[in-house]
Amino acid sequence: MVCIGGWFPTSCYGCNWKSELDSSAENRIIAMTCSRSDWCISRQRTWGVPIPVFYHVHTKEPLMTEETIEHIRNIVADKGTDAWWYLPTEELLPQKYHDVASDYQKGTDTMDVWFDSGSSWAAVLTKNEGLSFPADIYLEGTDQHRGWFQSSLLTSIATTGKAPYSSVITHGFVLDEKGLKMSKSLGNVVDPDIVINGGKNTKDEPGYGADVLRLWVSSVDYSGDVLIGPQVLRQMSDMYRKLRGTLRFLLSNLHDWKPEYALLYKDLPKIDKYALFQLENVVNSIKDSYENYQFYKIFQMIQRFAVVDLSNFYFDVAKDRLYVGGTVSFTRRSCQTVLAAHLLSIVRVIAPILPHMAEDVWQNLPFEYVMEDGLVPKFVFELKWPSLKGDWLAMEADDVDFWNTILELRSEVNKVLENARIGKLIGSSLEAKVILHAADGATLTKLREMCSATNDADALHRIFITSQVETVNSLSDEFLSTVPYTGKYTSQRTSEVWVGVTHADGAKCERCWNYSPQVGSFVDHPTLCARCYGVVDVQPLPAAAGVC
Structure with a gap:
C-alpha cells in the first residue's frame, strides 16, 4: 500500500506540470489523483509480474533490499519471470542468505498492472537512445484519467519529481451511426479490414481503401465519442473523390508546365495574388492544426479550400485562361504559376492523412521539382513542409x-x-x-x-x-x-x-463562346472575337488542355 495523500499534491503542484494541449484533461487527472488517499500496488493473482519480496516465516518481516532485487533481476533476465514461481527460495536469495533461506518464504503477490504500465516511462524513455524524458505526449482513452495517465504521473513524480509527459491527448470511443456501442449481437461492428478491402458482398460492403478510412479518422473530433457506419463512409468516399478531382484538375492543366515558366509574384494579376494569399493562409492554419493534433480542423480546411473554394471560384474562372488563351500567353502562364503552387502545397499538407493519394499525385507529377537543397525527391515524404512565403501574405488588408x-x-x-x-x-x-x-x-x-x-x-x-x-x-x-x-x-x-x-x-465567338461586337470583323476568321483571332493568328491549333 502506497500513501498518496501526504506527498502527491505538494509534489505535483511543485513540479508545475501543465498539459500544453488539453487543459481539461490536465485538471481531471490532477483532481482525481489528489483526491486519492492511497494506492494498493499489490494483487493476489497467479499471473503477472511478481513482487520480489521474502517474508520471515516467524516474524513476517519483509526482506527486500537492493542486493536481493539485483540478484532476482539477474535470474529473471536469464530465465524469465516464471523463475520466481518454480525456483526454490534458496536460489532466489543472494549467497549470503543461503544459510538462513529456510527462515524465509517468497511472496505470492503480483504487481498491480497499473503500477507496471505506469512505470513504462522508466523502461522506455530513459533506456533507449534517441528518446527523451519526459515524453512529448501520452495518448489514451478518456477512461485512463483514472488509469495509465494517473499511475504514470504518480510513479514519475515520486521518483523524479517530474511528470512523465509534456502533454496528454485523450480520445473518446467509436460508436455506430446511431451512437450505440458496437457489439456482435447488434451486428453493428465496423471491421477496418472490410472498410479497406471490402466484404464478401461488395455491393453492400464496398472496399473504400485505406485513405478513405484515414480521411474519416481525420474528420472526427476524437476528444469525444465518434460515429462510423455505411452512410458516414459513403460521405467520406464522396469527399475523397472530390479532393481527387481537384488534384486531377491541377495535374492535367500543368501537363506542359515547367518551373522555369513561373512568373514573378510582382507580375501576377491581382486575382492570382489573392489566390496565393488564400493558399498561404490555409497552409499556415493547417500547420498550426497539425502541431496541435486538431486533425478535424485540417479536414474542414481542406474540404472548404481544396474542394469548395478552389473548384467553385478559382478553377471556374481559370478555365477560360487555360483552355482559350494562347498556350504560352501571359494569362495562361500566370494561372499555371498559381496552379503549380497549389499542387505542390496541397500534396504536402494532405500526405500525413492521405499518403496513398499524395504519393499517387507525386508519381504523376508532370514536371521535375527540385528542392532548395538541389535534391529531386522521388517520393512525396522526401519533401519538406511548404516554406513560408512572406510576400504572398503581404496583400494589403483593403485589397x-x-x-x-x-x-x-x-x-x-x-x-x-x-x-x-x-x-x-x-x-x-x-x-x-x-x-x-x-x-x-x-x-x-x-x-x-x-x-x-x-x-x-x-x-x-x-x-x-x-x-x-x-x-x-x-x-x-x-x-x-x-x-x-x-x-x-x-x-x-x-x-x-x-x-x-x-x-x-454582339455575336457569339465560335471558339470561346463569348459574345462580342467584334465577331465578324476579321475577313479570314469572321466567326472569331478579337482575342481568339489574336491567338489563332500565332497558334493554329487550339490551346486547350483537356481535363481528365
Missing part, C-alpha cells in the same frame, strides 16, 4: 476586403443570372451582360477599373463568367425599364451595389 466583396458580389450576380436563365433570356452565363451601379463613388470607381482592366485575368466579366460587364453612373426610370432582371448586393464593407442583367451585345 483583401475588396476581393472578399467581389466574391460576395459574384454570388449575387449568379442569383440574377439564374433568374435570367429561368426566364429564358439566356442559356449560358456567357450570353449575358452584367450592369453594376454603386451609390458610393469609391466603390463605383473600383468596379469601373475592373471592368476595363488591361489585365484580362482581372476583368470583371472573366470573374463573373459573362461576356460583358459595365457600370452606370445613375439609375433612371427609363434605364431601369430596359433591364429585365435585377438584384441588390449589400455588405458592411461597402455601399449597396445594384445588379442588372441583359442579353450580351
Whole structure:
C-alpha cells in the first residue's frame, strides 16, 4: 500500500506540470489523483509480474533490499519471470542468505498492472537512445484519467519529481451511426479490414481503401465519442473523390508546365495574388492544426479550400485562361504559376492523412521539382513542409476586403443570372451582360477599373463568367425599364451595389463562346472575337488542355 495523500499534491503542484494541449484533461487527472488517499500496488493473482519480496516465516518481516532485487533481476533476465514461481527460495536469495533461506518464504503477490504500465516511462524513455524524458505526449482513452495517465504521473513524480509527459491527448470511443456501442449481437461492428478491402458482398460492403478510412479518422473530433457506419463512409468516399478531382484538375492543366515558366509574384494579376494569399493562409492554419493534433480542423480546411473554394471560384474562372488563351500567353502562364503552387502545397499538407493519394499525385507529377537543397525527391515524404512565403501574405488588408466583396458580389450576380436563365433570356452565363451601379463613388470607381482592366485575368466579366460587364453612373426610370432582371448586393464593407442583367451585345465567338461586337470583323476568321483571332493568328491549333 502506497500513501498518496501526504506527498502527491505538494509534489505535483511543485513540479508545475501543465498539459500544453488539453487543459481539461490536465485538471481531471490532477483532481482525481489528489483526491486519492492511497494506492494498493499489490494483487493476489497467479499471473503477472511478481513482487520480489521474502517474508520471515516467524516474524513476517519483509526482506527486500537492493542486493536481493539485483540478484532476482539477474535470474529473471536469464530465465524469465516464471523463475520466481518454480525456483526454490534458496536460489532466489543472494549467497549470503543461503544459510538462513529456510527462515524465509517468497511472496505470492503480483504487481498491480497499473503500477507496471505506469512505470513504462522508466523502461522506455530513459533506456533507449534517441528518446527523451519526459515524453512529448501520452495518448489514451478518456477512461485512463483514472488509469495509465494517473499511475504514470504518480510513479514519475515520486521518483523524479517530474511528470512523465509534456502533454496528454485523450480520445473518446467509436460508436455506430446511431451512437450505440458496437457489439456482435447488434451486428453493428465496423471491421477496418472490410472498410479497406471490402466484404464478401461488395455491393453492400464496398472496399473504400485505406485513405478513405484515414480521411474519416481525420474528420472526427476524437476528444469525444465518434460515429462510423455505411452512410458516414459513403460521405467520406464522396469527399475523397472530390479532393481527387481537384488534384486531377491541377495535374492535367500543368501537363506542359515547367518551373522555369513561373512568373514573378510582382507580375501576377491581382486575382492570382489573392489566390496565393488564400493558399498561404490555409497552409499556415493547417500547420498550426497539425502541431496541435486538431486533425478535424485540417479536414474542414481542406474540404472548404481544396474542394469548395478552389473548384467553385478559382478553377471556374481559370478555365477560360487555360483552355482559350494562347498556350504560352501571359494569362495562361500566370494561372499555371498559381496552379503549380497549389499542387505542390496541397500534396504536402494532405500526405500525413492521405499518403496513398499524395504519393499517387507525386508519381504523376508532370514536371521535375527540385528542392532548395538541389535534391529531386522521388517520393512525396522526401519533401519538406511548404516554406513560408512572406510576400504572398503581404496583400494589403483593403485589397483583401475588396476581393472578399467581389466574391460576395459574384454570388449575387449568379442569383440574377439564374433568374435570367429561368426566364429564358439566356442559356449560358456567357450570353449575358452584367450592369453594376454603386451609390458610393469609391466603390463605383473600383468596379469601373475592373471592368476595363488591361489585365484580362482581372476583368470583371472573366470573374463573373459573362461576356460583358459595365457600370452606370445613375439609375433612371427609363434605364431601369430596359433591364429585365435585377438584384441588390449589400455588405458592411461597402455601399449597396445594384445588379442588372441583359442579353450580351454582339455575336457569339465560335471558339470561346463569348459574345462580342467584334465577331465578324476579321475577313479570314469572321466567326472569331478579337482575342481568339489574336491567338489563332500565332497558334493554329487550339490551346486547350483537356481535363481528365
